Amino acid sequence: MTPTRGYHHGDLRRALLDTAVEAIGESGPAALSLRDLARRAGVSHAAPAHHFGDKAGLLTALAVQGFDLLAETLRQAGDDLLAAGVAYVDFAVRHRAHFEVMFRPELYRAQDPEVRAASERAGGVLRDRVAGLPARDGGAGDPGRDALAAWSIVHGFATLWLAGALPPRVGDDPREAARNVIRRLVE
Amino acid sequence: MTPTRGYHHGDLRRALLDTAVEAIGESGPAALSLRDLARRAGVSHAAPAHHFGDKAGLLTALAVQGFDLLAETLRQAGDDLLAAGVAYVDFAVRHRAHFEVMFRPELYRAQDPEVRAASERAGGVLRDRVAGLPARDGGAGDPGRDALAAWSIVHGFATLWLAGALPPRVGDDPREAARNVIRRLVE
DNA sequence: ATCCTATCTTGCCATTGACAAGATGGCATC
DNA sequence: GATGCCATCTTGTCAATGGCAAGATAGGAT
Known part of the structure; x- marks a missing residue:
C-alpha cells in the first residue's frame, strides 16, 4: 500500500x-x-x-540526519541558552541512536563534506545561543570559552546519562536533571 | 628472559x-x-x-583496570577540584583505550561486581574533590548537583576532545584547554 | 518496441567469535 | 623419582558477518 x-x-x-x-x-x-x-x-x-x-556509508548518512535533526531541535528550543542545553540533552535521549553515531567518528566517514556541513550547521546554532549568555564576573567573558564550557557540560551530562553511569538519585527525568545541572553554569 | x-x-x-x-x-x-x-x-x-x-570478559577486565587507574590518577592530582578536573581530562587522553571502554557499558559486563567496585572507588575520589568546591552565590550549594556539574563538564570536554569534535582554535594541549573551561565553572 | 540504468539478488570468500576436544607442561603428593 | 592432576594452550569446527562480483529485473526514456 x-x-x-x-x-x-x-x-x-x-x-x-x-x-x-x-x-x-x-x-x-x-x-x-x-x-x-x-x-x-x-x-x-x-x-x-x-x-x-558499506556500513560506514550507512552510518555516515545517519550522522548527517542526526546533525540536521539536532540543529532543528536546538532552533525550536528558542533563544535561551538554558532551554537549548536542555534540548541538547533531550535530543540525545530521544534520538539516542543518532547521537551515539554522531560522536563516534571512527564508525563513519567524519570527513565527508555532507557530514561536516551538517555538523557545522548544528554547531552554529549552539554558538548563537551561547552568545546570549551574560558574561561571568561582570567582565567580558571569552565567548569561545563560554561556548566550549556550555557544550561540554551538556554533552557530558548527556553522555553519562546514556551510559547509565549516573547514580539513581539523579532521578529518571533527563530534562529536569539537566536543567538543574546547567543552571550551575548559567546562573 | x-x-x-x-x-x-x-x-x-x-x-x-x-x-x-x-x-x-x-x-x-x-x-x-x-x-x-x-x-x-x-x-x-x-x-x-x-x-x-569472551570478548566482553576481556573488556570487563580492561574496564576494571581503567577505573582503578582513574582513581589513582585523581588521587595524585591532589585536593584541588580544578586540578582533579584537569587530571580527569588528561587521563582520558593518555589512557584513551581504557576511557573509551569504561563508558561504553554495552561492550562489557558493567554489572560485574569488580567493575562496580572499581567504578565506585573512582567516583568516591571525584566526589571528595567536589566537596571542597565553594558554594555558588554564597548560599549552600547542593553538593550532589555540584558534583554532577563538575563531572559533566570534564567528561563532556574529554569526550568531545577524543571524538575530534572540537574546533582547531581550542589548541592542541588538552590540559591547558581543559583548565580554561573548568575555570568557567569553579571560579 | 527497444534500450538503459537504477535497483535488487545470488553466489562466493576471508575473517571473526565461540565452542568442543585434545595436547602440554608444571606442580603437588606419595 | 614416579604418578596423577590441573591450569594453560592448541587444533578443529561452525555459524554469522562484511564485502565483492556477476547476474536478474523492472521502470522509464527514446
Whole structure:
C-alpha cells in the first residue's frame, strides 16, 4: 500500500535508515549488522550495499540526519541558552541512536563534506545561543570559552546519562536533571 | 628472559590486556578482534578465551583496570577540584583505550561486581574533590548537583576532545584547554 | 518496441567469535 | 623419582558477518 513510493521494492534507503535507528537502539551502533537490517527490511543481504556502499556509508548518512535533526531541535528550543542545553540533552535521549553515531567518528566517514556541513550547521546554532549568555564576573567573558564550557557540560551530562553511569538519585527525568545541572553554569 | 613469569607461555593475561590497549588505540574498541590479539601475542586464536571467556570478559577486565587507574590518577592530582578536573581530562587522553571502554557499558559486563567496585572507588575520589568546591552565590550549594556539574563538564570536554569534535582554535594541549573551561565553572 | 540504468539478488570468500576436544607442561603428593 | 592432576594452550569446527562480483529485473526514456 503506502510504503512503495516509486522504487523497485519501496523506499528502501529510508527504510534501512529507519531500521538502523531501531537496531542501534536495541544493541548499540557497534553491534549493527547490515545483514540484519536487510532481513528486517525483507530484502537480500547485499541490497544495503547498493545504497550506502558499506556500513560506514550507512552510518555516515545517519550522522548527517542526526546533525540536521539536532540543529532543528536546538532552533525550536528558542533563544535561551538554558532551554537549548536542555534540548541538547533531550535530543540525545530521544534520538539516542543518532547521537551515539554522531560522536563516534571512527564508525563513519567524519570527513565527508555532507557530514561536516551538517555538523557545522548544528554547531552554529549552539554558538548563537551561547552568545546570549551574560558574561561571568561582570567582565567580558571569552565567548569561545563560554561556548566550549556550555557544550561540554551538556554533552557530558548527556553522555553519562546514556551510559547509565549516573547514580539513581539523579532521578529518571533527563530534562529536569539537566536543567538543574546547567543552571550551575548559567546562573 | 623476563616476560616469562611462571606460566606456561609467559604472562599471557597481562600481555593480552596490554596488546588490547594498543589495538584499541589504533582502531577503537568496536574493531577489537580477539584473534588479532592472539596473533600479536604469538599464541593460538583460542588462547584469549581461556583467560577472559569472551570478548566482553576481556573488556570487563580492561574496564576494571581503567577505573582503578582513574582513581589513582585523581588521587595524585591532589585536593584541588580544578586540578582533579584537569587530571580527569588528561587521563582520558593518555589512557584513551581504557576511557573509551569504561563508558561504553554495552561492550562489557558493567554489572560485574569488580567493575562496580572499581567504578565506585573512582567516583568516591571525584566526589571528595567536589566537596571542597565553594558554594555558588554564597548560599549552600547542593553538593550532589555540584558534583554532577563538575563531572559533566570534564567528561563532556574529554569526550568531545577524543571524538575530534572540537574546533582547531581550542589548541592542541588538552590540559591547558581543559583548565580554561573548568575555570568557567569553579571560579 | 527497444534500450538503459537504477535497483535488487545470488553466489562466493576471508575473517571473526565461540565452542568442543585434545595436547602440554608444571606442580603437588606419595 | 614416579604418578596423577590441573591450569594453560592448541587444533578443529561452525555459524554469522562484511564485502565483492556477476547476474536478474523492472521502470522509464527514446
